[in-house]
Amino acid sequence: MFSRTLKPAASVTFQNGFKNFSTSSQNNFKVVVAGAAGGIGQPLGLLLKQNKLVTNLALYDIAPVTPGVAADLSHMDTPARVSGHKGPEQLADAIKCADVVVIPAGVPRKPGMTRDDLFNTNASIVRDLAACIAAKAPKALIAIITNPVNSMVPIASEVLKKAGVYDPNRVFGVTTLDVVRAAAFIGEINGVDPGCVSIPVIGGHSGVTIIPVLSQCEPAVKLSDQSKIEALTKRIQEAGTEVVKAKAGGGSATLSMAYAGARLVCSLLRGLNGESNVIECAYVKSDLTEATYFANPLLLGKNGLEKNLGFGNLNGYEQGLLKAAIPELLKNIKTGEDFAKK
Numbered sequence: 551m552f553s554r555t556l557k558p559a560a561s562v563t564f565q566n567g568f569k570n571f572s573t574s575s576q577n578n579f580k581v582v583v584a585g586a587a588g589g590i591g592q593p594l595g596l597l598l599k600q601n602k603l604v605t606n607l608a609l610y611d612i613a614p615v616t617p618g619v620a621a622d623l624s625h626m627d628t629p630a631r632v633s634g635h636k637g638p639e640q641l642a643d644a645i646k647c648a649d650v651v652v653i654p655a656g657v658p659r660k661p662g663m664t665r666d667d668l669f670n671t672n673a674s675i676v677r678d679l680a681a682c683i684a685a686k687a688p689k690a691l692i693a694i695i696t697n698p699v700n701s702m703v704p705i706a707s708e709v710l711k712k713a714g715v716y717d718p719n720r721v722f723g724v725t726t727l728d729v730v731r732a733a734a735f736i737g738e739i740n741g742v743d744p745g746c747v748s749i750p751v752i753g754g755h756s757g758v759t760i761i762p763v764l765s766q767c768e769p770a771v772k773l774s775d776q777s778k779i780e781a782l783t784k785r786i787q788e789a790g791t792e793v794v795k796a797k798a799g800g801g802s803a804t805l806s807m808a809y810a811g812a813r814l815v816c817s818l819l820r821g822l823n824g825e826s827n828v829i830e831c832a833y834v835k836s837d838l839t840e841a842t843y844f845a846n847p848l849l850l851g852k853n854g855l856e857k858n859l860g861f862g863n864l865n866g867y868e869q870g871l872l873k874a875a876i877p878e879l880l881k882n883i884k885t886g887e888d889f890a891k892k
């Protein structure tokens with residue numbers, strides 16, 4: 551559907567379509583949504599049920615409505631077979647033989663909270679899900695939506711390490727919404743279809759760790775004034791809070807997140823399916839900076855992360871953003887690792 555070029559970090563095609571699948575598709579992937587009954591989980595299930603690469607869609611949640619969500623989606627006339635799994639005793643069945651597990655399980659923010667305020671509740675949820683994935687589907691690609699993403703990815707990674715099945719190429723923190731938002735805002739500024747905007751967003755997924763690399767945007771952002779570039783950067787960094795405030799206690803972004811999550815899962819499946827030049831930004835184990843996890847454009851393939859494409863040249867302003875992000879990322883990563891090692 552969309553075709554993008556990401557430069558200078560990569561000069562390959564960047565695609566986010568849900569429907570443009572190669573005719574040689576393997577078409578038999580099992581995708582698990584853990585947290586499937588929630589604000590993100592339900593529309594994410596709706597989008598994944600329409601993905602022709604998904605033949606088996608397993609919906610897991612602890613909420614009583616879970617079998618109902620599965621029954622509801624199963625009436626759609628698309629090929630994916632839907633199963634519902636409610637509660638920890640049905641988790642192993644949901645996870646077994648998964649190709650991709652996407653995790654939106656956990657509590658969202660209310661106004662006045664930071665993503666870090668969610669850590670205490672969400673850390674054990676992600677730890678326990680990761681432990682089950684390690685046992686039942688150790689080769690699955692894991693896409694973590696749950697906040698704080700910057701700490702949840704290190705937790706899942708440590709759990710997989712302890713179980714002896716860690717593969718850094720298979721664990722992704724979902725930062726796709728930052729990319730989607732940046733493209734939406736720039737599309738509006740430039741007066742173009744946001745689907746034609748290619749913009750890498752690097753770093754992590756909270757406040758100052760979200761670094762839109764506006765100097766690499768294609769087409770170029772039509773803002774000449776540095777103060778406007780800074781205001782746009784700030785808006786992208788604080789876009790989650792913008793939604794939290796607008797929902798006034800009713801949670802955080804769900805629909806745009808489901809859209810972004812479905813895009814990443816689709817790209818992971820296209821990579822698994824052998825398609826070439828599939829590129830997405832995500833937060834992964836990294837040695838590009840001092841931070842041991844970092845988000846930037848990645849080439850996806852049959853084993854998950856095929857090649858880390860780096861982040862190319864940053865201008866002076868962006869270098870300053872990176873400098874501000876690193877201490878925060880280091881702190882978030884340590885919090886996650888310390889929790890998992892307890």
Ligand SMILES: NC(=O)C1=CN([C@@H]2O[C@H](COP(=O)(O)OP(=O)(O)OC[C@H]3O[C@@H](n4cnc5c(N)ncnc54)[C@H](O)[C@@H]3O)[C@@H](O)[C@H]2O)C=CC1
Pocket residue numbers: 584585586587588589590591610611612613654655656657658659668672675694695696697698699724725726727728755801802803804807
């Ligand atoms: N990475 C990103 O860009 C974004 C991340 N988020 C995060 O996604 C998470 C989910 O947000 P919403 O869907 O709005 O929340 P929600 O409260 O609507 O849904 C969460 C779901 O998780 C389920 N759940 C809780 N504990 C569970 C467990 N142990 N196993 C399985 N399911 C469990 C709940 O029953 C509920 O159905 C939050 O942590 C939020 O901050 C939200 C937006 C963007």
Ligand SMILES: O=C([O-])CC(=O)C(=O)O
Pocket residue numbers: 658659665697727789790791793794802803
């Ligand atoms: O802001 C939040 O809490 C949810 C989130 O991560 C986002 O919308 O980017």
